[in-house]
Amino acid sequence: MENTLNQMLRKRSPGSGTLLIGGAIGVGMTAEAAVRGGADFLLALNAGRYRVMGAASLAALLPLSNANQFTDQFARREILDRVAVPVLFGASCFDPSTSPEMLVQQTCDVGYQGIANFPSSIHFDGRFRRLLEEADLGFAREARMLALARQAGLLTFGYAKTRTEIALLLDAGVAMICLNFGWNAGGVQAVAQSFTIAEAADRARRIFASIRSRAPDTLCFVEGGPIINPDDMFRVCNEASADGYVGGSTLDRVPLEISVTERTSAFKAFGLLKQANTAQSRELNRAARIAGIVGQSEFVLAVLEQVTRLAGTRIPALICGEPGLGRGALARALHPLSERSGPLVTLRAINPQAAPEAFLFGEAPRRQGVLAKPDATVVIENAEALPISVQRRLADWLEQGMLGVDGLARDTAGAAHGARLVLVCQTEPGRDTALIPALMQCLRAGRIEIPPLRERPEDVPALARHRLAMLGGGQQISADGYRLLLAHAWPGNIPELRAVIDRAALHSESEIIESIALSAAIGTGPSGDPANDDHAQHPRTERDWLLEALRRNRFRRGDTAAYLGVSRKTLYNKMRRMGLLE
Secondary structure, eight states, rough: HHHHHHHHHHHHTTOOOOOEEEEOOOOOHHHHHHHTTTTTTEEEEEHHHHHHOOOGGGGGGGSSOOOOHHHHHHHHTTTTTSSOOOOOEEOOOOOOOOOHHHHHHHHHHHSEEEEOOOOGGGOOHHHHHHHHHHHOHHHHHHHHHHHHHTTTOOEEEEEESHHHHHHHHTTTOOOOEEEOSSOOOOOOTOOOOOOOOHHHHHHHHHHHHHHHHHHHTTTTEEEETTSSSSHHHHHHHHHTOSEEEEEEETTTTTHHHHHHHHHHHHHHHHHHHHHHHHHHHHHHHHHHHHHHHOSSSSSHHHHHHHHHHTTTOOOOOEEOOOSSSHHHHHHHHHHHHHTTTEEEEEEEESOSSHHHHHHHHOOTTTTOOOOGTTEEEEETTTTGGSSSHHHHHHHHHHHHHHHHHSSOBBBBTBBBBBEEEEEEEETTTTTTOSSSSHHHHGGGGGGEEEOOOOGGGGHHHHHHHHHHHHHHHHOEEHHHHHHHHHHHHOOOOOHHHHHHHHHHHHHHHSSEEOOHHHHHHTTTTTTTTTTOOOGGOOOOHHHHHHHHHHHHHOOOOHHHHHHHHHOHHHHHHHHHHOOOOO
């Protein structure tokens, strides 16, 4: 156990910047989750078990069961030998039939790596506390147990509130001392607090200074009271120069309450809103079907909502984005969605079959261009390639139509029934379209921006499944396969994804397409040749995977942690270890 303590001391060596985190846990699932999140050690406490049973931590002090048997049963069954960090047994000294010597021996025999004095008499005061001490069932007995545990080679963790209690722990040679500020303030079972965060930090600073003046190697922890979130912990630990923090309610009860409440509320809200959204959903589904749009991200929903609203107006449209995103199909879909009675006409500004200006506006003196056709939709693809003179004329034509100037076909009421103009432009990352400002101004209200596939990875599974359904082979993609697809940057957008799915489906030898087949398909370019650019290569290391996730989430750590399914602390530790912190 000395080696375990030395490892902790090395973690907390001067200049390391690392705080030790202990989890006071009462159930195996939470224990394993805490370790995945980066916990350095666990405390098996009866309070943790009562919390997951729906009771307050305070129940740990009541004579509801044999505390030591109660704790040992769940710890052995669910925690001990199941995690790769030290597990310390929370031992109660209140039982007069079990001596401190027996508790230490039992702890060693079972195989715990350490021991802590919990439930503890520190939570009692007044006359009852004095009676406990007089009966030799109080804190002095707890300190004696910890001294015996240290002699037996166990890792020792002592809870204390007062300087007197801390002095007894120092006399016992306890390796880790936790300054406890009382039961936690957070959640629905919050307890009134005696300390503010500022007061807790100041008290811890003064007490830890006195501890280190006497025993410099003792590790100092804080817990409880007003510390209910990471910001509170950082302030107290930073100002007090603490070595670490122990979380109980803040790691299991409070996050669970918030998460379950929010998630249940979200499901309930969905059910309540379902009827109200039915009509809108039908319209969005119709728009998606006509435009051939597949996906479930917020970006796709936003685009569909824009198209649906735009279809009910005569506002000219501008559809922008990188190649391979279905811009042209979306532009052409506006015609049937608008239920216009005229023709759908498409002009490709790159290598057009006719002179763009004559095609659009006609030739003098009598011939009319396609823009004069009643109720038509005119789609101009690669509009950025239009000559400047044609762009200026289009801007003038749009301004005249907006102002009611003659030039558009009209009914007897004077309403304009000329062609609707839809421009499709290619954009590059960080750059706007090459259209002239006057034309851009006319199209501002109807502009739709289609984000690239790398910015909406949640659409990748839906697109992959849709492509497999189109191929008709009945194949599916494995979980590892989807993870690989999500890790790729897709510089070629949807055509590249389709090509990868086609190649993987063709070369897969089973109905389940595994990651190895997808990896081979991704390793070649859209044409099937080996890809030369870095973007077409699947990230091979954990660092590449992490960096890609950070880029996709614009280096927002909270969003990146949620995307990867890890805690912010785990993400931070990985970034630091891989040299990704500035």
